[in-house]
Amino acid sequence: MGVTLDLAAFFAHPDDAELVVGGTLAKEAARGRRVAIVDLTRGESGSRGTPETRAAEAAEAARLLGVAHRESLGLPDSRLSPVPDQRDVVVAALRRLQPAVVVAHHWEQRHPDHAAAGRLVAEAAFMAGLRNYRPDLGPASRPRKLVYALSTIEGGELPPSFVVDVTDTWERKLAAIAAFASQFTPAPGETVALPFDRFRENVELAGRRSGSRIGVAYGESFVTREPLIVEDLLSLGGSSI
Ligand SMILES: [Zn+2]
Numbered sequence: 558m559g560v561t562l563d564l565a566a567f568f569a570h571p572d573d574a575e576l577v578v579g580g581t582l583a584k585e586a587a588r589g590r591r592v593a594i595v596d597l598t599r600g601e602s603g604s605r606g607t608p609e610t611r612a613a614e615a616a617e618a619a620r621l622l623g624v625a626h627r628e629s630l631g632l633p634d635s636r637l638s639p640v641p642d643q644r645d646v647v648v649a650a651l652r653r654l655q656p657a658v659v660v661a662h663h664w665e666q667r668h669p670d671h672a673a674a675g676r677l678v679a680e681a682a683f684m685a686g687l688r689n690y691r692p693d694l695g696p697a698s699r700p701r702k703l704v705y706a707l708s709t710i711e712g713g714e715l716p717p718s719f720v721v722d723v724t725d726t727w728e729r730k731l732a733a734i735a736a737f738a739s740q741f742t743p744a745p746g747e748t749v750a751l752p753f754d755r756f757r758e759n760v761e762l763a764g765r766r767s768g769s770r771i772g773v774a775y776g777e778s779f780v781t782r783e784p785l786i787v788e789d790l791l792s793l794g795g796s797s798i
Contacts, residue, residue: 562626563590565656565700567647569637569674570600571615571629572737576760577706578660579622579730580723581777586623587726593626594619595650597674598634606739618736621729626654637673639680645691647681652695663705663780665715671708679703707778709763717778718785720767724774727764734760771795 564585566574574582574594586592600611612629619627630646637643651659659682662675684690686699707715723730734757741753767776772795787793 561591562593562654562656564658564660565593565595565651565654566660566706567595567597567650567674567678568662569597569668569670570603570634571596571598571611572600572618572734572740573662573671574660575618575622575730575733575737577662577708578777579733580726580764580775581660581721582624583622583726583729583733584721584723586625591626592622592624593628593654593656594622594624595654596627596629597632597637597647597677598670599629599631600634600740602634603740605742610739611737614737614739618733621733621736623729635670637670637677639673639676644677644681644684645694647677648685648691649694651681651685651700652698655698656700658702658704659700660704660706660779663707663715666708675705702781705780705782707767707780709759715778715780717767717770718781720771720776720778722768722771722773722775723764723777724768727775730764731757731760 566578566582568574568577582592582594596615599608601608615627630650632643632646659678661678662671664672664675666672666675682700682703686697688697707717738753741756764775767778768774770776
């Protein structure tokens with residue numbers, strides 16, 4: 558049974574969507590759009606918390622962002638790869654949810670899972686539209702638009718195709734990220750590579766950097782492989798000087 562969504566964010570691990578595009582998802586949801594987050598894995602390679610804790614945190618974060626639907630595809634964490642078996646799981650999800658716009662990880666990523674996730678989603682978006690490809694995975698359906706989100710770390714060096722002003726939803730994004738705080742909070746006597754406060758600083762920096770490109774407080778940056786269509790030059794947002 559098809560669901561038909563406006564926007565779906567397909568990211569590798571629970572919390573990736575919040576970190577990278579949480580402000581944009583909250584903004585679209587507040588506009589009345591039907592938004593979904595699809596986590597490719599359950600993040601089971603994370604050292605902290607049980608799968609149940611992580612699932613509860615993911616549900617709470619989705620509620621805070623106002624997204625209508627969240628699910629995990631249960632692909633193997635730390636072993637994402639654009640192979641047909643994994644791609645077909647994404648094809649089935651795309652055909653079932655039928656999002657008009659899909660958001661995915663940009664292909665230049667430090668984390669191999671993130672790079673693989675971007676490729677998996679792009680290839681699945683193509684295959685999902687082929688009528689004679691795996692009809693058992695649902696009727697053919699292809700998203701109209703695929704946009705790649707620039708991550709909090711690597712995103713600084715890559716020029717975005719466009720930036721979404723997320724100043725109004727920035728606090729909601731931070732609240733959604735904080736819903737995952739247990740993942741970053743060390744147990745007594747334990748040390749973590751990146752404490753939650755440092756983590757938040759990185760998110761803050763990325764948001765400010767993107768925002769400064771368009772003259773607002775906070776932004777989230779995206780890339781499209783194809784040029785964007787402009788019907789009216791006078792409707793172009795932002796200022797050049
Ligand atoms: Zn991740």
